[in-house]
Amino acid sequence: MASGVVRVGTSGWRYAAWRGDFYPAGLAQRRELEYIGERFSTLELNGSFYSLQRPASYHRWRAAVPEGFVFAIKGSRYVTHMLRLRHVETALANFFASGVLALGPTLGPVLWQLPERQEFQPELLDAFLALLPRSMGAALDLARRHDDRLRGRTWLEIDEDRPIRHALEPRAESFRGAGDMLHEHGVAMVVADTAGRFPRFDALTADFVYVRLHGAHELYGSGYTAAELDEWAGLVDGWARGGGDQPPRDVYVYFDNDARGHAPHDALALAARTSD
Template sequence: MGDQGRVRVGVSGWRYPSWRGDFYPRGLVQRRELEYIGQHMSSAEINGSFYSLQRPSSYVRWRDSVPDDFVFAVKGPRYITHMLRLRSAGTALSNFFASGPLALRAKLGPILWQLPARHPFEPDVLDAFLTSLPRTTGEALDIARGHDSRLEGRVWLEHDEDRPLRHSIEPRSESFADPAFAALLRERDVSLTVADTADNFPMFDEVTSRDHVYVRLHGSQELYMSGYTSDELDDWARRIRAWADGSGSPDGRPRDVYVYFDNDGRGRAPHDAVALEERLGA
């Protein structure tokens, strides 16, 4: 394919009752649902980590359920983004990285940080947070060692090799339309999530990371609910190819692209992911 980024398409989470007997074959046991995802997609977003710290044993189980070239994105804790509002997050970051993401090893992809709509663009706060983020798994391991006593007995403090770590921010406030925000992300090499939210929140589509683009498709007509039409999927496929080959980026540089469908309310997400992946040959 020449000089081109790798495209990965998947879903945000995979344990949804409505998928059983629909996307998942009837009778497929729940513990094999992620394995089934791995047979049909190249990536998945772990979103349980947004609601609570997961256990290392869960990350190990997920890692071992999918093929070697499968990659997980991991959603950062809402405790950091929604409760601490990115402030004084040192210990919380330590607890998050100690809770098991590093157990994914080579299957650990980007970390997503989703901000609530009520969170305005605060340059100094955001810059301090982005500066504190680890850029390699080795740095993440160093941060993880600062975990507090609540995690004793359920930590993962090892990694097999030092790998780069990618981060993406998904803001939901119009105040992030400030050009200073995109400039800050470029300076810190963090991607600005391209989020389709049926116009419930602004869609930002500037390319800010040097090596990747992160896309979340929550539904084009009804948030979390509506499926994507054939024409809409064709359009997204064109945009994704352009980011991957560099023609859709100001600097012409090819980038890896991660795409996750979060329109799971009526079970459309996995079907749309497979349909998009087929268009892309991802």
Template sequence: MPDVRVGVSGWRYPRWRGDFYPRGLRQRDELAYLAERMSSVEINGSFYSLQRPTSYAAWRAAVPEGFVFAVKGGRFITHLKRLKGVDSALANFFASGPLALGPMLGPVLWQLPERVEFEADVLDDFLSLLPRTTNDAAALAAKHDDKLSESRALTVAEADQPLRHALEPRHTSFDSKEARAVLRAHNVAMVVADTAGRWPEMGDSTAEFHYVRLHGEQRLYGGGYSDASLERWGQRLGGWLDEGHDVYAYFDNDSDGRAPYDAVRLRALLDGRALS
């Protein structure tokens, strides 16, 4: 049965404290509070630096069974290396702890900067390196270099399970049949991104699931979504569910504190479908 996950991109925002998070709620309890109200969250810290297995294990312990984490791939791979020569970097990323999430490990998100243009061979080579199961990820993690000590690396999967990937490009050259064909060949989802018109939405997915990022309706990373807009997104996501596709949707309009409220509202609109 298809499933839909609605959540937010990250959860540690000072602006949310005393607003979405009740005044006096301990910072270490924020993830648990959020997980009572939505079914997924994107881990953002993994984009900025390699995390630790103990951190992933703590996040897993804070949420109820059935919750799902999407994990954002490291910017060293996407922004600095620009997908080229990333064998060791990928091994280090997967050794840094995502496998500690166990059955709560959802898709891995790879976000490209606007300056990275579509190059078919580069994209094809990168997607070919991505592990498609957690056992594959563990085997890749075992190849980590000395940037991670053996005591800090996690190179064993709790159980073998499929591993999904989504790509969020921002250069217009990716909004093409050629780019979609490469993604489709690797069963990697093209992210549908709402960016207040800043970057291409990319419109359709290229895998058996859909991945949506809602960065802002009128203003990038800010403001809130209107009732009418949330209704439209609810219908769109619901249509994908009716077609038999899993859906992941994350609000990133966090600067004004609206993201968690919009996520809760969209989840309510989808209630009664495949929502978990």
């Protein structure tokens, strides 16, 4: 049986500390995403977490990367942190209407990060997971139910009805009991390294694995040693190959330890160690 596809990248790309370090001195900021696309196979878009982006931005990002590149996109914090997963259908419609579908074949998993104070409430989580669209067609149907706040700034087209994957990053220990529910919905439980700040969940709940590396020793700040990268590479390759009662899985890994510019260097080092 063929192994899953491994993709390694960073969370975001617009960081001043990367300029003159990871990005060559003199590289125009408008070409930074193109530079990322030449060196990685994926990137986590995180601006979508803070505010609804515009269709023109998604079109521009798609055009900047090569064929086969995949964007993960971070779901709106309005859904996760403000509404706290309650009464979110319109907010989800607005999110998918804002231009997400313009990514077309470059659209990868959608990440939903929960706040630390969000405890596992089975009925609430089950209802939320049931609302998530599992295909571009379903996302388009949902997007058409957007409210007037997006009038005149929507993208309501798809070129093909591809599947959409979702991943959940909880930050409360009570979610250790949510594995079966996530498995039923086919949603991945994020494997997050947070320097011990938040719980780490290792349950494999979907046909892919989503990993976020925020720093092994200092949240968002510390880099990864060669030994630590070797350990993560072993895990990633194991998930991709499968074995025993575990099938091969696609694996997406994103470094979010960007505070001191470690993320792109660590991502390149891990990619060189894996089947990426």
